[in-house]
Amino acid sequence: MSPHPLPGALPAPRRPTADSVPSLRWGVLGTGWIASRFVASLQSSTTQRVVAVGSRTQASADAFATAHSIERAVRRATALVADPGVDTVYVATPHHLHRESALLAIEAGKHVLVEKPLGLNAIEAQEISDAAAAAGVFCMEAMWSLFLPRFDVVRQVLDLGMLGDVRTVLADHGEHFDAPHRILDPAMAGGSLLDLGTYVTTFATWVLGPASRVQASGSMTPRGVNGQAAMVLTHAGEATSVLHSTLLTRTPTAATIAGTAATLTLPGPFFQPGDVAVTSADGSRTLTWTEPEPIGHGALFHSALEAARCIGEGLLESPLHPARAVVRNMTALDEVTRQVGVTYAPTR
Known part of the structure; x- marks a missing residue:
């Protein structure tokens, strides 16, 4: 059998635009390299609002907030997830803290976008996903690709x-x-x-x-x-x-x-x-x-747009991931x- 002939062109992408999804209020847990690039990407390419940042030290949180013009900086993760002005938490802590950070945000009733990997192993990934489903909040691994x-x-x-x-x-x-x-x-x-x-x-x-x-x-x-x-x-x-x-x-x-x-x-x-x-x-x-x-990593905002799209539609997870x-x-x-x-x- 001969191969099926190729069409005239490859299909065009169907990703949501920045103004087609709700503008969420984001809190960021972690102040490292990926957190900085994620926030910069959101601020330059979307209408999403980063309103708070939390770190293990107040000095780190303050420096990150100043660098990215973020309203509130807190030292404790518990304070960030309890903030009534935060809709969604982006977990950008080191890998070994993803489970702890994600479960904390979920317990506080926040939607979560967790940097990859979601957990250190399949057991942790399942635990985080199950907790989000039980709490009725959105959860997604930020596998931005x-x-x-x-x-x-x-x-x-x-x-x-x-x-x-x-x-x-x-x-x-x-x-x-x-x-x-x-x-x-x-x-x-x-x-x-x-x-x-x-x-x-x-x-x-x-x-x-x-x-x-x-x-x-x-x-x-x-x-x-x-x-x-x-x-x-x-x-x-x-x-x-x-x-x-x-x-x-x-x-x-x-x-x-x-x-x-x-x-x-x-x-x-x-x-x-x-x-x-x-x-x-x-x-x-x-x-x-x-x-x-x-x-480059300036395109990290696409995962945030997917999260906002799903949350706006009342979904608890992304059908794409x-x-x-x-x-x-x-x-x-x-x-x-x-x-x-x-x-x-x-x-x-």
Whole structure:
């Protein structure tokens, strides 16, 4: 059977615009690198309002509030989640504090957007999701890639069956880090897997579904965090994903979805805004969607728009990244960590 012919063009993305969703009042827990970029992205590209920030020290909260023109700065997380002027809490604390921070906000009746990973493992991710559902508040992992216009193009290509029977996913994420970066600290659940590896496993399980088998190998740094990991996941129908993460070297950080009719490629960094290319199986034709937005973390606001859209519609989770998808990914990642000998300090 000859491959199905490609259409005239790739589909256009369908992401919500800034003025099409409610303007929520956000409180931010954490004052690190990702929190700063998230707030800057919201303030430059949306009508969302960041009204409060909380940190472990008042000085850090004050400095962050001054830098981002935020009204209120508090030292205790309990004070932030109790603020009646806050609708939604963005959890940007270190990985090992995600569970504690998210549950605190949920208990206070706040919607939560939790930086990835939602928890250190599938058990924590399920616990947080269950608590939010029981409290009747919205909860979502801020896996920002899945809410980008680029990924909505990919989503439609897959839904339309343009690639045919998808057999293979390839994805890589490698960056180099120097001390004293948090990712190198075992006390803060550092290592390549929760920071970088979660992008590639999320991508694979998003495209191919749960992993039925996992094979992994890796190496540790002298400080005792995972330096790099190579993973082979088997999915339904014996489809395969071949994945890699490293914090030791900078790698292409590209991704490929290969089917019997066509192959889709995401030039690196695949998890950020960027182009999409689909090439027919015989190589005779390529369609390209070109990213209109600047590449970089300035696009973090797309996850906030998705949260605002869902909250405005009364949803308790995003249909684009529901709790079951997060747990599915973390279950695969848990098996990777087991096989490569990674353990994280308990959060209780």
